[in-house]
Amino acid sequence: MYHWFKIYDSLEALKNNITLGKTVVFNFKGEKICIAHTADGIFAVQDKCPHNGASLGSGFCTEENEIVCPIHRYKFNLKSGKATAGSGYALNTFPIEEKSNGVFVGIKAKWWEL
Numbered sequence: 854m855y856h857w858f859k860i861y862d863s864l865e866a867l868k869n870n871i872t873l874g875k876t877v878v879f880n881f882k883g884e885k886i887c888i889a890h891t892a893d894g895i896f897a898v899q900d901k902c903p904h905n906g907a908s909l910g911s912g913f914c915t916e917e918n919e920i921v922c923p924i925h926r927y928k929f930n931l932k933s934g935k936a937t938a939g940s941g942y943a944l945n946t947f948p949i950e951e952k953s954n955g956v957f958v959g960i961k962a963k964w965w966e967l
């Protein structure tokens with residue numbers, strides 16, 4: 854079960870606010886989520902780098918659909934969340950859905966919220 858958080862009123866509004874290759878960080882119930890817009894689509898991953906905690910939202914996206922950490926430049930595939938350069942790190946990924954009333958990101962409910 855997911856909690857769905859509205860991030861923009863429409864896909865067009867999202868693309869106007871997060872231009873191609875850019876990211877924006879949202880904070881939902883204490884969970885920081887990095888939304889990235891690439892040529893392959895819109896993706897949501899945890900903002901905190903699993904290596905040493907940097908904000909991935911301060912990094913940048915590549916043409917290979919990766920997000921690059923601003924500190925040590927580890928790269929993560931935005932679709933799978935997996936590191937693409939040797940390490941075993943992986944990011945949590947979150948679903949994004951366009952609905953008639955906006956664009957939403959889904960965060961899995963904690964077991965105690967079920």
Ligand code: FES
Nearest residue numbers: 902904905922925
């Ligand atoms: S903190 Fe992100 S790669 Fe080191």
